[in-house]
Amino acid sequence: MKNLIRIIAIIICFPVIYSCNKGFDKLNINPNNPTELDASFLFTSAQFGTHGATLETEPTIVQQFVNPFSGVTSAFNFNQVNQTYTVQKWNAEYTGTNTGATSSSGPVQLLVQILSQLKGNAARTNLYNEARIWKAYQFMMLVDTYGNVPYSEAGQAYLSNVLTPKYDNQAVIYTDLIKEVTEATAALDPSKDIVKADVFYGGNIAQWKKLGYSLLLRLGMRYSKIDPGKAQTIVQAAVAGGVMTSNADNCYLKYNTTYVNPVSQSITAIANTYYLAAPFVDQLKNSGDPRLKFIAGKYANPLAAPTTVPDTTSANQFGLPIGYSSATLPTAPGFRGANGSGFNYSQVNYSIFGSLTAPQFFITYAQTQFLLAEAAFRGWITGGSTADVYYANGIRGAMDQWTTYNAAAIIPLATQNAFINNPVNAYNSANALNLINTQYWVASWGNGAEAFANFRRSGFPALSPNTIPGQSITGGFVRRFVYPTLELSANLTNYQAAVADNGGPDNMDTRIFWDK
Numbered sequence: 001m002k003n004l005i006r007i008i009a010i011i012i013c014f015p016v017i018y019s020c021n022k023g024f025d026k027l028n029i030n031p032n033n034p035t036e037l038d039a040s041f042l043f044t045s046a047q048f049g050t051h052g053a054t055l056e057t058e059p060t061i062v063q064q065f066v067n068p069f070s071g072v073t074s075a076f077n078f079n080q081v082n083q084t085y086t087v088q089k090w091n092a093e094y095t096g097t098n099t100g101a102t103s104s105s106g107p108v109q110l111l112v113q114i115l116s117q118l119k120g121n122a123a124r125t126n127l128y129n130e131a132r133i134w135k136a137y138q139f140m141m142l143v144d145t146y147g148n149v150p151y152s153e154a155g156q157a158y159l160s161n162v163l164t165p166k167y168d169n170q171a172v173i174y175t176d177l178i179k180e181v182t183e184a185t186a187a188l189d190p191s192k193d194i195v196k197a198d199v200f201y202g203g204n205i206a207q208w209k210k211l212g213y214s215l216l217l218r219l220g221m222r223y224s225k226i227d228p229g230k231a232q233t234i235v236q237a238a239v240a241g242g243v244m245t246s247n248a249d250n251c252y253l254k255y256n257t258t259y260v261n262p263v264s265q266s267i268t269a270i271a272n273t274y275y276l277a278a279p280f281v282d283q284l285k286n287s288g289d290p291r292l293k294f295i296a297g298k299y300a301n302p303l304a305a306p307t308t309v310p311d312t313t314s315a316n317q318f319g320l321p322i323g324y325s326s327a328t329l330p331t332a333p334g335f336r337g338a339n340g341s342g343f344n345y346s347q348v349n350y351s352i353f354g355s356l357t358a359p360q361f362f363i364t365y366a367q368t369q370f371l372l373a374e375a376a377f378r379g380w381i382t383g384g385s386t387a388d389v390y391y392a393n394g395i396r397g398a399m400d401q402w403t404t405y406n407a408a409a410i411i412p413l414a415t416q417n418a419f420i421n422n423p424v425n426a427y428n429s430a431n432a433l434n435l436i437n438t439q440y441w442v443a444s445w446g447n448g449a450e451a452f453a454n455f456r457r458s459g460f461p462a463l464s465p466n467t468i469p470g471q472s473i474t475g476g477f478v479r480r481f482v483y484p485t486l487e488l489s490a491n492l493t494n495y496q497a498a499v500a501d502n503g504g505p506d507n508m509d510t511r512i513f514w515d516k
Contacts, residue, residue, distance in 0.1 A: 039114045039124065040197035043131060046110040047199050048253065050138065051092040052360045053448030054266050055274065055348075057085050061478045062455045063463050064280040064445055066319075068326045068343075069273045076478060078325070079471030081508060086481040089145050089449070093138055094154065108142075111135040112155030125187065126205060127195045132184035133212045136177045137362065140219065143170045144453045145481050147512055148498040151176070164491045167498035171513045178219055178234060185212025185241060200251050210249045213241035214368045218450075221371050222457055222514045224378075232380040239372070239381050244365040247400055252361040260356040263446070267354065272302035272342035279463055281319030281346055283442065287424050290411045292317060294402050295445060297349040302342030306350045320345040323467040352405050353446065359404050361447050366401060369394035370440040374458075377432045388427040391436055392420050398443035434460050456515045478508045479515060 059065040060076040067073055075082035091097050096106035105113075111131050118128040142149045151173045153165035185208075194203035201207040220234025244250070255261045267274050276296050284292040296317045297310025320343065321332045329335060329343065336344040348354035373390035375381045385393070396416050402409040419425055427435060437460035444451035455461070456479060465476035473479075483506055487495040504510030 039117050039127060039131075040195055042110045042114050043127060043134075043195065044197045044199055045105075046107040046114070046131070046134060048259075049092065049096055049105075049107045049110070050134075050253075050362065051089045051107075051141065051449075052253075052263050053452070054085070054088065054263055055448065057088065058448030058452035059445075060277075062441065062448075062451045063277045063322055063466075064441075064448075064451065066275055066277045066322065067273050068275070068320060068324060068329055070325050070327070073273070077466065078468050079466055079473045079478065079508070081472050081482055083482075083485055087484040089141065089481070090149075090484050093142055094150075107138050108135070109155040111138065112159070116159055124193050125189060126193045126203070126208075129184035129187045130195060130198065130208055132180050133208070133215065136181045136184075136219075137215060139173060140177055140215075141449050143173050144222075144449065144512060146483060147480055147502040147510070149173070150494075164494060166494045167501070169501055174219065174222070174514070178216065181212055181216045181219065182237065185209055185216065188212070199253065207249050210242060210244045211251050211363060213238045214243040214249075214251075214363050216241065217243055217368060217371050217375075218363065221374065222453070224374075224457060226514050226516055228378070228380075232375075232378075235371075235375045235380050239375075239384070243372070244363075244368045247365050247397055247404075249365055250361060250401065250404070251363040252359045252404070254359055255357050257357060261358045261360055263360060264350075264354050264356050264358055267348060268306040268350070268356070270303075271305040271347065271350075272340070274347060275320040275343065276317075276346045276348065278319035278321045279461070280442075280445075281317055283438065283461065285314060285317060288419060288422055289442070290415050290419065291399060291402060291442070293349070294352040294405065294409050295349055296346040297351070298344075298346055299339075301340040302347060303340065305347050306354065308350075310347075310349050310351060312349060317346040318344075322464070325468060352402070352409055355405065358446075361401070364397070364401060364443070364447075366394045366397035366443045367440060367447075367450065369397055370436050370443065373436045374433065377429070377436070387429075387432060387436075391427045391432075391439070394436075394443065395420055395425075395439055398439070401443075433458065434462065437461065456512070473508045475509045479511045480508060482506050482508060 053059065055065040056067055056073065056075060060067070066077050068077060070078065074080050075085045093106045093108050096109070111134060114131040115128065115135070118124050121128065139149070139151060147170045148167040150165035151168035153162045156162040156165065188205050188209050190205040194205070196203050200211070217235055217238035220231050220238060223231035223234070281296060284295065292314050293312035297305070297312050298316050299305040299308050299310055301308065318336055324332050338344065352358070369390045372381065373387045373394060376385070376387040376390055399411040399416050402411065425435070437454060437458040440454050441451055441461050444454065483495060499506045502510055
């Protein structure tokens with residue numbers, strides 16, 4: 001880990017490829033430096049730079065988390081557009097920063113550079129194809145968040161002098177992502193170069209293949225409500241290729257006290273403003289979920305929560321109700337009162353989930369099993385396990401995953417089986433889609449981008465819209481993020497074309513193509 005941190009520090013210190021979408025009028029002093037760095041170092045930085053949704057963004061939309069305080073942080077809890085939050089993924093992915101300043105390169109720029117540098121290099125074919133797979137992951141997140149985005153011309157400022165990249169059609173991007181992931185995964189070869197700088201698997205080709213096909217499965221399932229036939233074809237190809245088979249295949253980032261989890265770091269400074277949302281806590285409590293104690297905690301002083309041992313007793317956990325601000329919360333039914341500098345509701349368990357060394361997951365075995373459960377229920381895959389078996393495997397995988405956060409966070413098999421057999425959770429075909437996708441929602445806690453995407457795709461869990469007045473949406477839930485305002489001045493013509501092609505105005509009501 002220390003060596004990887006040194007690598008990242010070296011990369012950040014280099015003035016790498018300047019932004020494809022920010023600071024178009026600024027040239028780096030020496031744009032040739034990236035070519036002097038080994039591509040494997042760039043790959044490490046691209047992996048670590050992958051955006052993880054902060055809890056005030058997608059997790060707030062899907063009612064896992066809430067900040068009830070208005071002001072500069074007013075955003076998705078109030079159904080309001082706040083560029084501080086809507087630009088985070090765009091800036092992190094394209095420029096490597098959430099502030100709008102061009103300081104270092106984001107994963108998109110780094111991966112585009114790697115592909116340009118290694119194309120046709122037979123000696124480094126695995127790094128080349130791993131970069132293709134991970135680039136596809138970045139653009140899947142970007143499309144799922146914004147719709148049309150710069151794709152074919154992204155990251156081409158230095159390589160091709162493209163300073164104002166066009167936005168590609170989102171459905172066309174998805175088609176190319178499927179092609180890229182399919183070809184790149186099939187081309188991985190254990191007899192060729194092994195990428196030791198790979199922080200996910202240390203270059204293990206078998207696991208990269210499972211990652212690629214699990215990503216392909218996720219891509220395929222996005223088509224479930226707009227083109228079931230296409231979804232089935234892609235899903236079958238992914239299953240035939242071989243998806244993740246255990247938690248050992250999980251794709252995630254590890255952190256330590258030097259290089260900390262940025263999502264955890266973002267909620268430690270003013271902890272008294274951050275709470276778990278009632279729908280999420282209620283789901284965990286009402287289903288007897290043993291994961292609740294790893295996720296939630298009560299504290300005598302909410303502001304001191306990050307440095308305090310939490311009360312994790314299930315009966316004492318209460319999520320903050322949806323539809324209230326800090327000013328109106330006292331009018332909520334069953335209001336639990338103030339608590340020191342905050343409110344008497346559950347916060348994040350800062351000893352486990354909220355730890356600065358907690359991992360950050362992107363694609364997991366548990367999520368993969370739940371997608372297979374839905375595919376099996378729909379009759380898209382046969383000959384393997386049945387939907388109920390995939391469903392149970394997903395729950396067990398998601399529960400076992402907690403030992404990655406803390407070795408002591410063990411949920412015994414007997415406890416897992418009791419949860420699975422509880423009538424509240426037990427699989428039944430009449431309620432299969434709700435059960436599967438509600439568990440996907442729980443398993444995606446901490447992976448906000450995926451929780452938000454799957455909620456829009458599946459419609460589950462069945463959440464009630466946030467009714468805070470003065471909202472900026474009309475359809476009940478946020479469906480996409482708006483583009484950065486800087487695009488209106490730096491890339492106006494392409495921005496306008498993208499808004500028109502998205503099929504609606506640049507607001508939070510316009511849906512992504514697979515969410516029609």
